Amino acid sequence: MAETSDEQRLTKTRDVSGYQINQYEQPSVTVDMLIFTVTNEGKTNYRKLPDKVLRLLLVKRKDPPFIGQWALPGGFVKMNEGLEEAAIRELKEKTNIENIYMEQLYTWGEVGRDPRTRVISCSYMSLVDSATLTVKASKHADDAKWFTVSSNLYQEQKTVTDRGMILRQLYNLTLFNDEEKLSAVIKIVKTIENKVAKVERSIIKTEGIAFDHAKVIDYGITRLRRKIEYTDIAFNLMPELFTLTELQQVYEVILDRELLKANFRRKIADMVVETNEYRKDAGHRPSKLFRFRPEWGVARD
Amino acid sequence: MAETSDEQRLTKTRDVSGYQINQYEQPSVTVDMLIFTVTNEGKTNYRKLPDKVLRLLLVKRKDPPFIGQWALPGGFVKMNEGLEEAAIRELKEKTNIENIYMEQLYTWGEVGRDPRTRVISCSYMSLVDSATLTVKASKHADDAKWFTVSSNLYQEQKTVTDRGMILRQLYNLTLFNDEEKLSAVIKIVKTIENKVAKVERSIIKTEGIAFDHAKVIDYGITRLRRKIEYTDIAFNLMPELFTLTELQQVYEVILDRELLKANFRRKIADMVVETNEYRKDAGHRPSKLFRFRPEWGVARD
DNA sequence: ATAATAGTGTCTTTCAGACAGTATAGT
DNA sequence: ACTATACTGTCTGAAAGACACTATTAT
Secondary structure, eight states, X not given: OOOTTHHHHHHHHHOOXXXXXXXXXXXXXXXXXXXXXXXXXXXXXXXXXXXXXXXXXXXXXXXXXXXXXXXXXXXEOOTTSOHHHHHHHHHHHHHOOOSOEEEEEEEEXXXXXXXXXXXXXXXXXXXXXXXXXXXXXXXXXXXXXXXXXXXXXXXXXXXXXXXXXXXXXEEEEEEEOSSOEEEEEEEEEEEEETTEEEXXXXXXXXXXXXXXXXXXXXXHHHHHHHHHHHSSGGGGXXXXXXXXXXXXXXXXXXXXXXXXXXXXXXXXXXXXXXXXXXXXXXXXXXXXXXXXXXXXXXXXX | OOOTTHHHHHHHXXXXXXXXXXXXXXXXXXXEEEEEEEEEEOOOSSSSOOEEEEEEEEEEOOSSSSTTSEEOOEEEOOTTSOXXXXXXXXXXXXXXXXSOEEEEEEEEOOTTSSSSSOEEEEEEEEEEOGGGOOSSSOTTGGXXXXXXXXXXXXXXXXXXXXSEEEEEEEEEEEEEOSSOEEEEEEEEEXXXXXXXXXXXXXXXXXXXXXXXXXHHXXXXXXXXXXXXXXXXXXXXXXXSSEEHXXXXXXXXXXXTSOOOHHHHHHHHGGGEEEEEEEEOOSSSXXXXXXXXXXXXXXXXX
């Protein structure tokens, strides 16, 4: 920000009349929202527990480019609106929810991202409790849908070179609901060469997902998986009262692996408080309901 | 990105003549670089080892606002240049170094950040080995200087409320070299209210540091401290060959606390390879030189 | 009784922290 | 001999993983 060209550039930008205005053309800046929730899926048997699934909100594009494809909700950052403000506004518009967990994920600024013009997108991740989702989506309504989302590593190749190593991974990203099925293949190349580590993420194939959003979604899932292990963000996906099995299911669906009950309970013991209520009428032993214990820890980056 | 206004907005932006061009005024986008290195400090006694210090590169502002104050190196993102490309270019211009570790830190987009106009800054952190720093700074030269940097928690207050808790922390950020001494006080408020965690960082006082860069620097140090514990980024600060004590000193100066030798060595054992060389003539037992073992792990977010 | 879930006890291994001890150069 | 650093061994307790066991409901 301390370049020689600062002054020239900024004063010209301010000059509100005449041709010179856009001498320094600016990239457009948008925010893109990854809004995750966890919901129950079909209960097959009267005594079986329902399965949980991880869901992401997408909107259908009504204009080219990528018309008819699905994109992350988002929009332009207004001139008099902070980045985070824009994200909060976007969240409110799409889900009618406020005061929810939100964190900045990553800013995507490659040149060819948007075929129309130069767009830099700052992505935010939000976690919402599906019980508080009153409306599916507000006025913009009908074009916003929840998709069951999963990302699996399906190929991995490690090469040791003379000055380092290369790890190539292929992830399969799947998004679907009753009507639609979207998918993508994301390649992640992690290299270390002369001590210098680098991670590159690229889209190999993307079907039905607009822009580079498949990459953004995959990144979001990766971050969510990492963070759920050492923070308490998972509770943002839970209702006020929940059973420990439900909590475990949320962890399992995000981490995409099974956890051992006894160990899981030990691990989260300090983060929850027992109540006197029970979930009954389930065809098996009733389970105690718990709530989040906020005084436990504290927000972490 | 899928708003109704997309098309209108983007086509107008493209219309290269007349007054309408800037109907949708765009924020300016910059990249700001946090370039860290570790150097040796005064060897007091012939047998004592030199102390290590963490250093950060800053440039002196030659124009208002904040004229004469120190800022992070950085500059505008060009229209045909990716965000990361811009960061790489900036790094090359300032330090003449390429192929170095770099990661995106955070994007700062508050409205009043820059008194002139709306500026959104994407910050990147780089770690360089001081031995490879041939020139202090290239052509822009004389106005770029290294500062010894440290950030200490000096006040902490925890309040448990009915629906959550609040943790208030004050950090003292200090930057100095032979000629200058800069400082700032950063307030970090971590709240949990109804499961929703939030972290807010604000500047209480800033002396000699331009814009909101004190906040950015403090955030960078926090991130560096966290990441050094679970990744191998510290090796980017080391020369080709180093002693384990030197490596430990780097960890200590970043974490700002002493580590026990035996435990430290156990922890980093898998990341290094022993060589046959020794550091001698030091007035005490010679120490074996090690190098980084790249095949050990792999880049992590 | 049975299916299905709820919940606990404990063994083992791994890892982090603490500390004490031995080793070896240069002056 | 002495100083300052180099390097190793081992005790401890905490945490993670694995697994077996007991408890309780609706039908």
